[in-house]
Amino acid sequence: MVDQEEAHTEGAATAAPSVTHSGLDLIGLTKVFPGGTAAVADVNLHVDHGEYVVLLGPSGCGKTTTLRMIGGHEYPTEGDIVLDGQSLVDLPPHKRPTTTVFQHFALFPHRTSLQNVEFGLKMHGVGKEERRKLALEALDMVGLAGYKDRKPGALSGGQQQRVALARVLVTKPKALLLDEPLGDLDRLLQLRMRVELRNLQRELGLMFIHVTHNQEEALSMADRIVVMNEARIQQVADPLTVATKPATEIVARFMGDNNIIRGKVVEREGDRLVVEDDEHIRASVIAPNARHAVGDPAMVSVRAAAVTVDETGSAPGTLNSAECEIVFVEFLGDLVKLHLMTGGERMLAKVNAQEYPSLRGREGERIRISWKEEDGQLLDA
Amino acid sequence: MASSSTPDAARNRPTRLALGEVEEAEGILRQQLPEATGGAREGGRKGGWGTAALAAPGMLWIGFYLVAPLVIIILVSFWTWTDAGFDRSWTLANYSELFHDSAYWHNMLSTLVTSLIAVVACLILGFPVAYFLALKVQSLRLQVGLFVIALAPFWTSFLTRAIAWTFPLMGREGALNQILIKLHVISEPIQAFGFSTLSVRLAMIQLYILFMITPLFFTLAQVDRSALESSRDLGANWWGSFREVILPQTMPGIVIGSIFIFVLTMGDYGTVATVGGGNITSVGTLINSKIGAVQYPQGAASAVLLVILLMGAVWVITRFSNLREDL
Numbered sequence: 001m002v003d004q005e006e007a008h009t010e011g012a013a014t015a016a017p018s019v020t021h022s023g024l025d026l027i028g029l030t031k032v033f034p035g036g037t038a039a040v041a042d043v044n045l046h047v048d049h050g051e052y053v054v055l056l057g058p059s060g061c062g063k064t065t066t067l068r069m070i071g072g073h074e075y076p077t078e079g080d081i082v083l084d085g086q087s088l089v090d091l092p093p094h095k096r097p098t099t100t101v102f103q104h105f106a107l108f109p110h111r112t113s114l115q116n117v118e119f120g121l122k123m124h125g126v127g128k129e130e131r132r133k134l135a136l137e138a139l140d141m142v143g144l145a146g147y148k149d150r151k152p153g154a155l156s157g158g159q160q161q162r163v164a165l166a167r168v169l170v171t172k173p174k175a176l177l178l179d180e181p182l183g184d185l186d187r188l189l190q191l192r193m194r195v196e197l198r199n200l201q202r203e204l205g206l207m208f209i210h211v212t213h214n215q216e217e218a219l220s221m222a223d224r225i226v227v228m229n230e231a232r233i234q235q236v237a238d239p240l241t242v243a244t245k246p247a248t249e250i251v252a253r254f255m256g257d258n259n260i261i262r263g264k265v266v267e268r269e270g271d272r273l274v275v276e277d278d279e280h281i282r283a284s285v286i287a288p289n290a291r292h293a294v295g296d297p298a299m300v301s302v303r304a305a306a307v308t309v310d311e312t313g314s315a316p317g318t319l320n321s322a323e324c325e326i327v328f329v330e331f332l333g334d335l336v337k338l339h340l341m342t343g344g345e346r347m348l349a350k351v352n353a354q355e356y357p358s359l360r361g362r363e364g365e366r367i368r369i370s371w372k373e374e375d376g377q378l379l380d381a
Numbered sequence: 382m383a384s385s386s387t388p389d390a391a392r393n394r395p396t397r398l399a400l401g402e403v404e405e406a407e408g409i410l411r412q413q414l415p416e417a418t419g420g421a422r423e424g425g426r427k428g429g430w431g432t433a434a435l436a437a438p439g440m441l442w443i444g445f446y447l448v449a450p451l452v453i454i455i456l457v458s459f460w461t462w463t464d465a466g467f468d469r470s471w472t473l474a475n476y477s478e479l480f481h482d483s484a485y486w487h488n489m490l491s492t493l494v495t496s497l498i499a500v501v502a503c504l505i506l507g508f509p510v511a512y513f514l515a516l517k518v519q520s521l522r523l524q525v526g527l528f529v530i531a532l533a534p535f536w537t538s539f540l541t542r543a544i545a546w547t548f549p550l551m552g553r554e555g556a557l558n559q560i561l562i563k564l565h566v567i568s569e570p571i572q573a574f575g576f577s578t579l580s581v582r583l584a585m586i587q588l589y590i591l592f593m594i595t596p597l598f599f600t601l602a603q604v605d606r607s608a609l610e611s612s613r614d615l616g617a618n619w620w621g622s623f624r625e626v627i628l629p630q631t632m633p634g635i636v637i638g639s640i641f642i643f644v645l646t647m648g649d650y651g652t653v654a655t656v657g658g659g660n661i662t663s664v665g666t667l668i669n670s671k672i673g674a675v676q677y678p679q680g681a682a683s684a685v686l687l688v689i690l691l692m693g694a695v696w697v698i699t700r701f702s703n704l705r706e707d708l
Contacts, residue, residue, distance in 0.1 A: 071614060072613075072614075073610055073613075073614070092613070093610070093613040093614045094613050094614070094615070094616045094617055094618055098614075099614050099615060100610075100611065100614045102607045102610065102611050102614075103607070104607060106605065106607035106608045106610065106611040107608065108608055108612070108625065108626055108629075109605065109608070109630065110629035110630060111625075111629070119612065119615055119617070119625065120615035120616050122625075123612075123615055123616035123617040123618075123621050123625075124616050140397070141397050141398060142397075142398050142400075143397070143398055143400040143403075143404070156407060158403065158406075158407050159407075162398065165398075167615065168614075168615070171615060171616065186406075188406045189403065189406045189407065191406075192403045192405075192406050193403060196398045196400065196403055197398075199398075200398050
């Protein structure tokens with residue numbers, strides 16, 4: 001299940017949709033709400049069984065609408081949703097082999113946890129004995145067998161979340177859809193549930209499609225991340241690629257802690273480009289597919305974590321370096337975030353926590369930063 | 382719905398969430414709780430006297446105008462009837478007389494039937510209206526607007542509406558008979574529409590239905606939409622969602638509406654008197670006629686029996702829902 005990570009790394013967003021007979025395909029999926037706003041525009045995506053895909057983006061980017069269309073809670077204006085060769089578009093939610101963990105768990109308040117878990121089986125006509133047995137197994141799976149007679153109101157947030165999980169897993173869906181499943185939990189619980197949820201998914205070998213606006217959550221859980229913005233897919237890639245090689249400016253900004261150098265191409269030598277901005281910061285970047293010519297506007301992003309601080313300093317005008325003023329030294333426990341200013345541009349550098357004693361209290365001083373050419377990433381506009 | 386992709390490994394040994402770390406986190410979070418709730422409880426106790434002071438005028442009002450008369454009625458029902466009213470010698474005669482009065486029990490039975498019909502009819506007719514208003518009308522503004530329109534009959538006086546029911550609407554020459562004759566459904570006006578038990582029962586449904594629609598509307602409006610969606614998602618059709626999700630959450634509204642209508646119709650006197658045109662009797666009109674005939678102790682005894690019956694009925698109705706927990 002894990003080795004599938006290699007299979008789809010990048011570029012799936014732009015690839016033409018090919019309907020295979022296994023897995024889920026979204027083909028030209030579009031949703032226009034009354035009033036003409038497109039919530040989802042031409043989304044194409046293939047998800048394999050056993051894959052953990054996270055739809056990531058700011059609120060209103062169309063990720064939840066996409067999930068709701070897969071689950072049957074919204075009808076697409078255009079496009080198709082195909083699961084294992086069967087189109088789901090005309091099926092109501094209760095006839096789809098998908099189930100959803102809703103944002104606020106959506107448990108039935110008047111039913112005990114056991115009755116909540118039994119519900120799906122009851123609706124599918126499973127006999128009383130059998131469904132009780134399966135429901136107890138599912139509750140045991142999430143560690144709540146001892147809470148079977150409690151109503152949701154008498155359970156903690158984390159326990160409610162696990163009941164919601166048992167309730168959908170017991171119906172053996174082909175795809176599990178999770179809408180901000182960790183959003184209602186305390187941060188500490190969130191961090192730990194991430195790992196457990198991901199482990200559970202690996203053991204079950206089920207397709208999980210998870211919606212979140214939390215970058216860290218997406219990076220830590222996904223096989224593949226689908227970054228969305230304003231109804232469209234910005235990038236589809238594994239977490240490492242999204243974190244280190246954002247495809248577009250929007251992805252670079254949304255993922256955070258990226259320095260964006262916006263300027264013009266001043267040199268081009270084969271695949272190697274040099275971009276210079278108004279502050280005369282010059283960044284070189286290797287971009288095999290770039291169509292930029294000298295003089296074209298271009299953007300290069302550099303992760304804050306790839307930036308190093310040079311006390312000794314290199315000469316001004318050197319490639320991939322800049323002289324900055326320290327605006328704020330932010331200590332984050334295991335690292336230090338330097339908020340810097342170079343001319344009119346803000347820049348960020350993340351360095352090891354052990355550098356903190358030597359950086360503390362140096363706001364206002366000037367410092368030189370630099371980065372390696374391979375850490376530069378040419379962005380699409 | 383069996384997943385074809387479940388690997389054999391997962392089938393052979395039970396899959397479980399590894400909860401050690403999760404439970405530890407829950408434990409850490411729980412430790413902060415006692416402090417927080419302790420503080421709130423103390424604050425609540427301090428506020429207790431202030432709340433009691435605010436409630437005092439209302440409690441005095443209820444004590445003076447509701448409890449005191451009830452106590453007086455109970456006392457009077459045990460006193461002896463005289464031509465001038467009653468004297469204060471204790472007797473059970475008023476009750477034994479009532480127990481042997483078949484006309485009284487006949488009356489009680491027909492009033493009970495009327496009330497039950499009203500409760501059931503209001504529920505059946507009112508539920509779809511409340512359901513539509515609360516769950517199908519999407520815009521809040523339209524929802525409130527339609528609800529206010531539904532309340533419109535209550536802007537006119539009760540008596541006006543009750544009188545409008547008699548000659549203009551249900552009478553021999555009334556609109557209903559006219560329409561049915563025009564439509565050739567009947568050739569002769571139907572007498573039973575006016576001043577009859579039927580017309581009293583029909584009028585009661587119309588007059589009291591809003592006491593059912595209102596609590597139903599408010600409980601239906603609170604039904605968790607995402608729970609409704611998740612029931613559909615888990616394989617429930619409309620009826621399954623209705624029975625398993627909507628109905629349990631609406632029970633408090635059904636119970637409150639039923640209590641309202643049962644109590645109001647059992648004690649109703651005005652509707653029966655006007656719409657029934659004096660031909661129809663109920664427990665209410667009977668008590669009224671006893672009081673009119675200066676038979677205060679007998680009237681009081683009838684009233685006490687009615688109160689006991691109502692309390693019993695309300696108790697039975699509340700068994701259908703744990704109001705304290707569900708509301």
